[in-house]
Amino acid sequence: MAMDTQEWLDLLNAAGIAASEEEILWVLSNTPAHELQDRFKILLSGGQGTGEKPTYQRNQIHASLIWDQLMQRMEEDQPEPEWVPSLPEFAGELITAGEALEMAAWDFGKVRRRKPAAVLRPAHTGDVASAIQFCREWGVGLSPRGFAHSAGAQMQSRRGLVLDMKSMSKICSLESDYGESSFCEVEAGAGWDVVLKAAMEKGLTPPIVTDWLKVSVGGTISMGGFGFMSFWRGTQMDHLLELEVVTGTGEVVRCSSEQNSELFDAVRGTHGKFGIITRAKIPLEPAPEKVRLVQACYGSLSKMLDDFEVYAQERKTDLIHAFAAEKNRESIVTKMNSTETLPFEDASIDAALSNIKGEWVYNLELVDFIGGPHDGQHPRVDESALKCEPGLAASWELGWEEFCFRIPPLVLEEQYRGAAPHPELCSWVPMDSDGRKLLTDEFERLHPEGDTGNGPVLFFPLKTDQVTPPWFRLPTSEYCLFWGLLRRADPGTPERIAELMVDNEEIFERILEIGGQRYLPDTPPETASFWKCHFGPLWQKIVRSRMRWDPDGVLGSSFGWHSHSRERKPDDDSTPPSSGTP
């Protein structure tokens, strides 16, 4: 018997799919019933999962990718929503057709596609506030977007309004006294490259630098923003003097740890769900003159982790990161975050290639500051004492700016191999014996080409007590490590993407069992149960904060809340609220 709209709505929502009534009506009238039932038969046969598990079931993942495809057909066919011609005048540029809308349908992950009906490039905070007011009145979903380097549609808004914050990228002020009170105030759409360049003109630097500077200030504060030095000083969320925020009610508020601190806590690390950050006041400090890098190659994960942990926990260097790659000559000789090669002897490389069991090698980078306030706090790294493969460690020096502007492997990979979907798993693994065992088991199981598509696999250490936003979920261990399984789906078919996403969730269940957590610019499930599990005891606070800062659910489309355009006129009270109930 054919299912009615409500039955489809219940089925899809139970599977974590953000389907609205309008969308279902369109699908029902444009897709032959047998085709629809065929596509979703696995859900119809009761395979959508119980909702008790924190993660997606295999069938839900398949179904959500199929739904996105149906929605693409709908977007091509539907007229623009009724609210679009009613958008007010903005000082910034408003785009309602063309290539920019298609661009805003995608992110770096290229897994989920959600095309907005309009993109606003705001000129100033007033534009952001007016856009929010409009969206409240019309029940339109709105998403702030930085450089869209997340991989799970976190900044997308199907048939809604996207605020392309890159248009707000000015340095508003930069005060430099070379002491403790240097800072810059910057518009939140600026990339960290803009901040670093402006700071370096005065010999200064922000305290935390990410491994890629073409990510926005507002985007990383909303996600976390760890960097090479997170094992002793936390994240970009922890080094802020003040933020300017437009809340989901359209109010412009300045907040800090002392002023409006509840909002300050609510907006850091919460994906723009309670407000849009429009400005950030960031402390600056004297930059090191240069850095001394040591890179070492290991065939044993355990030996690499020995050095990684000792250098992090005893703070024996200033910057640390590592990555795993397929065992081959190129992985051994290539400088990390670069295409240059290291001057290793052929005999050492050949010996490593024949002695290393398994399919992986692990490269570790330890970096000492030279000059600046942190120089001299420990002896320089002695590469001859590392547990790496014989003859496979080298050191060299670089200027600070040159170091910061290196290109991380994910970007290099896209440049050389072309764009592909990246269904990513990013997690915080406790730095303890359980964490080590988990990583050892996973690297024994995973094949670099077959399971990750040779996408990069990254490690960064973090000291958990340095991270201050109360809603940012981390393991309880003193140290943990960021483990980024940045898989590449090649071919990028829905089947291959779903297969990799399912494996991500199975790995994540094992990470949860040992007290690990998720870092969420990756490709997470979209079910409410996933998000409830993620926030755990904090969930009720999250729900209350939403009622306070975004009562109309304008900033939905994550945390299992789905914001849809209601496509109604402001005076029409008959339509239900735009977002799913948390």
Ligand SMILES: Cc1cc2nc3c(=O)[nH]c(=O)nc-3n(C[C@H](O)[C@H](O)[C@H](O)COP(=O)(O)OP(=O)(O)OC[C@H]3O[C@@H](n4cnc5c(N)ncnc54)[C@H](O)[C@@H]3O)c2cc1C
């Ligand atoms: C090559 C590469 C390197 C990366 N390196 C790092 C790294 O070193 N450290 C790290 O922590 N992460 C890193 N990431 C992960 C992640 O993409 C970033 O943490 C962050 O999302 C990037 O900022 P963005 O400008 O691209 O934000 P987007 O991906 O555009 O947005 C991220 C989230 O923040 C929201 N948002 C965007 N702007 C605002 C705003 N002004 N106010 C409120 N909410 C907003 C969006 O709606 C979305 O939910 C990297 C990703 C890639 C692809």
